[in-house]
Amino acid sequence: MADKILQIRNLQVTFDTPFGQVFAVRGVDLDVEAGELLGVVGESGSGKSVTFLAAMGLLSSRARVSGSVVLAGEELIGKSSRQLRSVRGRLMSMIFQDPLSALNPVHRVGKQIGEMLQAHQNLTNKQAAARAVELLDIVGIPQPDQRSSQYPHEFSGGMRQRVVIAIAIANNPKLLIADEPTTALDVTVQAQILEVIKRVQQQFGTAVVLITHDLGVIARVADIVDVMYAGRNVEQGSIESLYDHPSHPYTRGLLASIPQPGKGRLTPIRGFPPNMMDPPSGCAFRTRCDFADSTCEIEIPELRAFSDLQTACLRAQLLPSFRKTQ
Amino acid sequence: MSDELLRVTNLVKNFEVRRTKNSGAKKRTVQAVANVSFSIERGQTLGLVGESGSGKTTLGRCVLRLIEPTSGQVEFDGHDLGSMKFEELRALRRKMQIVFQDPFASLDPKMTVGASIAEPLIVQGVPGDHNDKIFDLLELVGLSVDHASRFPHEFSGGQRQRIGIARALALNPALIILDEPVSALDVSIQAGILNLFEDLQKKLGISYLFIAHDLSVVRHVADRIAVMYLGKIVEIGDQETVFENPTHPYTKALLSAVPLTDPKAERARTRVILEGEVPSPINPPSGCRFRTRCWKAQDICAQQEPVLELRAMGQMSACHFPES
Ligand SMILES: Nc1ncnc2c1ncn2[C@@H]1O[C@H](COP(=O)(O)OP(=O)(O)OP(=O)(O)O)[C@@H](O)[C@H]1O
Ligand SMILES: Nc1ncnc2c1ncn2[C@@H]1O[C@H](COP(=O)(O)OP(=O)(O)OP(=O)(O)O)[C@@H](O)[C@H]1O
Ligand code: SF4
Ligand SMILES: [Mg+2]
Ligand SMILES: [Mg+2]
Numbered sequence: 001m002a003d004k005i006l007q008i009r010n011l012q013v014t015f016d017t018p019f020g021q022v023f024a025v026r027g028v029d030l031d032v033e034a035g036e037l038l039g040v041v042g043e044s045g046s047g048k049s050v051t052f053l054a055a056m057g058l059l060s061s062r063a064r065v066s067g068s069v070v071l072a073g074e075e076l077i078g079k080s081s082r083q084l085r086s087v088r089g090r091l092m093s094m095i096f097q098d099p100l101s102a103l104n105p106v107h108r109v110g111k112q113i114g115e116m117l118q119a120h121q122n123l124t125n126k127q128a129a130a131r132a133v134e135l136l137d138i139v140g141i142p143q144p145d146q147r148s149s150q151y152p153h154e155f156s157g158g159m160r161q162r163v164v165i166a167i168a169i170a171n172n173p174k175l176l177i178a179d180e181p182t183t184a185l186d187v188t189v190q191a192q193i194l195e196v197i198k199r200v201q202q203q204f205g206t207a208v209v210l211i212t213h214d215l216g217v218i219a220r221v222a223d224i225v226d227v228m229y230a231g232r233n234v235e236q237g238s239i240e241s242l243y244d245h246p247s248h249p250y251t252r253g254l255l256a257s258i259p260q261p262g263k264g265r266l267t268p269i270r271g272f273p274p275n276m277m278d279p280p281s282g283c284a285f286r287t288r289c290d291f292a293d294s295t296c297e298i299e300i301p302e303l304r305a306f307s308d309l310q311t312a313c314l315r316a317q318l319l320p321s322f323r324k325t326q
Numbered sequence: 327m328s329d330e331l332l333r334v335t336n337l338v339k340n341f342e343v344r345r346t347k348n349s350g351a352k353k354r355t356v357q358a359v360a361n362v363s364f365s366i367e368r369g370q371t372l373g374l375v376g377e378s379g380s381g382k383t384t385l386g387r388c389v390l391r392l393i394e395p396t397s398g399q400v401e402f403d404g405h406d407l408g409s410m411k412f413e414e415l416r417a418l419r420r421k422m423q424i425v426f427q428d429p430f431a432s433l434d435p436k437m438t439v440g441a442s443i444a445e446p447l448i449v450q451g452v453p454g455d456h457n458d459k460i461f462d463l464l465e466l467v468g469l470s471v472d473h474a475s476r477f478p479h480e481f482s483g484g485q486r487q488r489i490g491i492a493r494a495l496a497l498n499p500a501l502i503i504l505d506e507p508v509s510a511l512d513v514s515i516q517a518g519i520l521n522l523f524e525d526l527q528k529k530l531g532i533s534y535l536f537i538a539h540d541l542s543v544v545r546h547v548a549d550r551i552a553v554m555y556l557g558k559i560v561e562i563g564d565q566e567t568v569f570e571n572p573t574h575p576y577t578k579a580l581l582s583a584v585p586l587t588d589p590k591a592e593r594a595r596t597r598v599i600l601e602g603e604v605p606s607p608i609n610p611p612s613g614c615r616f617r618t619r620c621w622k623a624q625d626i627c628a629q630q631e632p633v634l635e636l637r638a639m640g641q642m643s644a645c646h647f648p649e650s
Contacts, residue, residue: 156603158603187541188599213512216587258587260587272482
């Protein structure tokens with residue numbers, strides 16, 4: 001499709017460590033359409049960050065990456081680090097949980113935004129400085145012309161994350177990847193930052209990938225959701241469908257564990273997440289799944305259309321219908 | 327007759343902090359807990375919510391007297407902790423335990439799980455080899471007897487939190503302070519721990535002071551809720567009342583900031599988006615501490631500090647212009 005911004009196919013990432021190989025990402029397939037907000041959820045260690053770090057070409061040489069990542073028609077896997085640098089910031093940008101690590105403590109924030117602009121556009125210093133102030137205004141920083149000449153330590157946590165967003169969107173990229181951008185912030189500040197991200201998506205048509213462990217955050221801002229488990233996507237679909245009739249036993253388990261108003265006793269998922277040095281054969285969720293049978297040990301389930309979702313479960317058609325415990 | 331277990335009255339905790347800037351090393355005071363009062367009944371859970379730095383942990387530590395309050399009173403089971411002698415305090419302290427957020431940091435990596443669980447018994451001078459007690463406790467928290475001889479690194483986060491809970495239960499406490507006990511866990515694991523708290527309360531009649539920033543978790547576990555802002559309780563009352571009919575503007579904003587899991591409900595509601603961030607506790611705003619972010623603030627809010635007052639639905643809140 002023409003308006004596909006990001007297409008990931010069979011992405012695999014393996015880390016070589018002194019203790020053995022870590023199979024962090026094991027065949028991820030994923031599409032992001034222009035202007036859409038994709039939410040990625042999954043447990044700690046399920047491969048959310050590594051998937052997108054690999055897509056951005058930001059992993060160290062200890063990581064072995066294979067598969068295909070096509071951004072706006074260009075294959076990124078196999079590109080040199082120099083070529084990737086020209087893509088980053090121009091076509092796609094990534095922001096993280098800790099805004100301080102993304103900012104240079106000894107440079108004024110206006111200058112840092114200006115540098116990002118001048119790395120990809122022909123602008124005079126004066127033009128870049130003026131545009132930096134505009135960008136600070138766009139992300140909702142009051143008195144942007146004064147704030148532009150301040151240093152990162154003069155900003156609060158939420159304001160720093162706004163600055164980082166301003167840098168990320170400086171060159172109007174087609175894709176913004178936000179990895180837990182609000183996890184370190186207070187909820188009232190989280191609400192502000194989510195507004196900013198949503199506004200960027202709507203005003204500039206930027207596609208956004210929002211990685212989070214909070215399904216509520218997804219419910220607030222995402223159009224499409226991708227659920228990850230043990231280095232693979234297990235379910236994809238619209239947020240409404242996924243909440244209303246999840247098919248994958250892991251997605252169901254996730255919803256059953258979340259406290260919600262009026263809900264009685266919670267239903268945890270039994271067991272615990274697998275060790276990614278030695279993930280279970282077949283469907284990695286089978287060790288915690290109430291519906292697993294012997295075929296689940298053998299075959300790795302691929303995403304398949306199931307009702308209006310894409311579900312990677314061998315037994316999806318056989319599962320009882322999902323009833324929300326109200 | 328009231329079934330009150332804990333009563334905290336006018337509790338204040340100030341920290342002196344040194345300014346390192348410039349030559350004049352001026353001392354400044356952080357009012358971490360500013361005149362807080364509340365009580366907890368036997369077998370009940372008080373949920374304590376509020377943003378980072380609002381004073382939740384400090385309050386919990388003052389209750390246990392892990393730190394000395396600057397002023398105010400803590401009564402536990404009818405005894406005023408402030409006027410107790412060291413030995414008496416030590417004996418009473420067995421009845422109050424704490425479980426922390428980080429199950430990884432709170433266990434000694436070189437001690438077996440069994441030894442970790444028995445440690446409070448040994449410290450308190452309880453005689454015996456404690457093996458039966460350790461096995462009972464392991465079963466009580468959903469672990470198995472053969473876990474006793476293993477080391478913390480062999481356990482997952484959720485299991486380690488269970489070990490921490492077993493340890494806290496060793497001395498049969500009447501009150502456990504839970505300071506963000508599930509914040510480090512994945513939701514699928516968190517659910518099991520929350521169920522465990524519920525079961526233990528039913529079985530043993532324990533009271534909890536449950537500190538968390540996740541409001542849906544607090545709503546799930548608490549009977550009553552106290553909302554803190556910059557060292558003060560701004561609203562306190564029954565869980566249902568506070569969540570359904572918040573009367574303090576901050577409570578309202580906080581609730582509306584928390585996203586709901588149900589996308590239809592989440593998108594249908596109107597949200598209050600607060601401006602700015604929490605100001606420094608070193609020089610808190612005069613009058614109502616929330617006024618710098620409050621959309622209802624008038625002149626009086628800067629001049630006069632609002633006190634907790636009873637509202638129509640039964641909760642107390644501290645605001646000159648409460649929501650109704
Ligand atoms: N540099 C690395 N070297 C070795 N293993 C790694 C490295 N980075 C990540 N991993 C492993 O890869 C797996 C996936 O990690 P990843 O960071 O993508 O998880 P995540 O889903 O983002 O989790 P979280 O929610 O905790 O951020 C984990 O098992 C992790 O331990
Ligand atoms: N030992 C200390 N010395 C100086 N200031 C302190 C000390 N302990 C806490 N504070 C300050 O007291 C205030 C309250 O801190 P506290 O840790 O109680 O907050 P909290 O509500 O538990 O926050 P969080 O949600 O981040 O855990 C903060 O401003 C904090 O910086
Ligand atoms: S007292 Fe005034 S400033 Fe404080 S919450 Fe009420 S209206 Fe807002
Ligand atoms: Mg991550
Ligand atoms: Mg705390």
